[in-house]
Amino acid sequence: MSDQLSKYLFADRTVRAQTIMLEDAWRAVQASHDYPPLITSLLGELVAASALLSANLKFDGSLVLQLQGDGDVRLIVVECKANLDLRATVKLREGCQLPETGTLQSLLNSSGNGRFTVVLDPPRKQPGQQPYQGVVPLVGDTVAEALEHYMAASEQLQTRLWLAADGQHSAGLLLQQLPRDGGNVRPEVAQAAADEDDTWTRALHLAGTLKRDELLQTPSATLVHRLFWQEDLIAFDPQSVRFHCPCSREKVADVLRLLGEPEVQDILAERDHVEVKCDYCGENYTFDSVDCAEIFASDAPVAVRHQSQNTH
Numbered sequence: 001m002s003d004q005l006s007k008y009l010f011a012d013r014t015v016r017a018q019t020i021m022l023e024d025a026w027r028a029v030q031a032s033h034d035y036p037p038l039i040t041s042l043l044g045e046l047v048a049a050s051a052l053l054s055a056n057l058k059f060d061g062s063l064v065l066q067l068q069g070d071g072d073v074r075l076i077v078v079e080c081k082a083n084l085d086l087r088a089t090v091k092l093r094e095g096c097q098l099p100e101t102g103t104l105q106s107l108l109n110s111s112g113n114g115r116f117t118v119v120l121d122p123p124r125k126q127p128g129q130q131p132y133q134g135v136v137p138l139v140g141d142t143v144a145e146a147l148e149h150y151m152a153a154s155e156q157l158q159t160r161l162w163l164a165a166d167g168q169h170s171a172g173l174l175l176q177q178l179p180r181d182g183g184n185v186r187p188e189v190a191q192a193a194a195d196e197d198d199t200w201t202r203a204l205h206l207a208g209t210l211k212r213d214e215l216l217q218t219p220s221a222t223l224v225h226r227l228f229w230q231e232d233l234i235a236f237d238p239q240s241v242r243f244h245c246p247c248s249r250e251k252v253a254d255v256l257r258l259l260g261e262p263e264v265q266d267i268l269a270e271r272d273h274v275e276v277k278c279d280y281c282g283e284n285y286t287f288d289s290v291d292c293a294e295i296f297a298s299d300a301p302v303a304v305r306h307q308s309q310n311t312h
Contacts, residue, residue, distance in 0.1 A: 002169075004238040005055055005084060006220050011232035015203045018055060018174040019220040020048050020241065026170040028243035029088050032282025036098055037167070039090055042107070043076060044165020045143040047088050048172035050080040051241050052161070053147070056176070057082065057120070064119040067146070069108030069138060072096035076108075085244035087280040103141040114138030116146050118154070160204060164215045171215045173223070175203050203228070245281035252276050252285045253295050261296045268292060 002023035009016055026044060035043065046065055054063045060082050067076040075091040092098070099106075108114045116139075120132040139149040144161040151159040158177040165171070177200045206227050218226070224233070256264055256274065267274050274287040287295070 003241050004220065005051055005241055006224070006238045007055065007236040008224060008228075009234040009236075010199050010203065011234065012199055013234075014178055014180070014199050016056070016174070016176045016178055017203070017224065017228070017233070018052050018172075018176075019224060020051050020170075020172045021220050022048065022051075022170040022241060023168065025086065025241050025243040026165070027168070029086075030167070033090070035090060038098060038100065038102055038107070039073065039092070040167055041165050042073070042104070042143060043078075043088055043090055044170035045163035045172070046076055046078045047086060048163050048165065048170045049143060049147055049161060049174075050078040050086060050088075051084055052172050052174040054080040054082065054084060055239060059120055059122075061120060061122040064117075064121060065147075066117040066119070067104070067108055067114070067138065067143075068117065069110070069114030071106065071108045071110040071114070072098055073107045081244075084239055084241040086241065087243060087245045089279040091279075104138065104143060104146060105141055109138045116150055118150060158200065160207065162207065162210050162215055164212045166216060169216045173207060173210065173215065175200075175207055203231075206231075245278060245283070247278040247281060247283055249285050252278075253287070253291075256287065256292070257295050261292075264292050264295075 002021050003025050005018060005020045007016070007018050026047060029043070029047060030040065046067065050063060050065050053065075057063060062079050062081050065078045065080075068074070072093050073090065074093045076088075077090075078086065078088040080086040105114075114137070116136050118134045122131065134150070134154045136150050136153050138146060140146045142163070144163045147161055148159055151157050157179070160175045162173040163171070210223075210227065215223070220238075255276070264274060268289055272288070274292060276285045276287075277283070278285075
């Protein structure tokens with residue numbers, strides 16, 4: 001089945017394998033945008049990676065992956081929640097002429113100032129539940145290389161990713177060497193460590209044969225069997241992945257409230273209304289002068305007086 005993430009453990013429980021194949025969710029991400037093929041590929045790879053990484057977090061919140069740079073692609077953002085609801089967007093530099101081919105570096109990091117940011121955002125802002133943010137330089141020519149560098153630098157976890165995307169599918173394979181207990185150098189422990197390294201090396205060798213087209217066109221269960229048919233794997237129940245954007249008229253009203261009444265009044269003076277379009281789902285929200293007066297008259301949620309112009 002598509003739009004599912006599948007998890008496996010190698011028999012000695014030292015290596016984790018995960019696969020993802022998205023169709024409907026990936027098409028929904030693109031539905032309100034017209035990305036060129038090069039951007040579609042980059043964004044789709046980051047979308048697949050966000051779900052693969054989110055599935056391993058013991059965290060009831062959102063994982064946000066952000067690639068930011070000074071090239072033609074200014075910003076790529078993917079948000080994936082603990083239940084694998086996700087959304088994503090791309091910001092291109094105004095007036096840019098995208099080439100037909102390029103790498104992560106040429107598109108985002110033309111002057112070497114690009115950075116990769118990972119944010120763990122808790123569901124409620126409570127004492128002791130502050131968001132975590134990790135930032136590393138943008139290293140590597142692909143999304144997979146950038147993420148592998150982050151995991152090695154910030155999480156100290158050996159992680160390998162195979163990612164691919166086109167207009168129809170977003171797919172990925174993750175291998176991760178699980179941490180071992182340290183501090184014991186008895187011979188039997190040393191042998192166990194050597195066995196763990198052997199499992200990791202073998203898994204990498206087998207996955208290294210994977211081709212992009214194979215990843216995009218092969219159902220996850222078939223792919224895992226084809227790569228690891230000689231391995232004894234422990235399989236877990238697959239998890240569903242879907243596109244979901246939680247934007248709402250009330251949330252946009254809160255943003256306008258934070259923007260401030262003078263700024264909003266300036267916009268009204270120019271256009272007679274304030275229009276806000278969600279970068280993720282394309283939903284349009286329009287506020288006239290009466291709506292805006294309601295926003296600043298009270299901190300209570302703004303009543304929905306107009307239907308948005310688009311539907312999900």
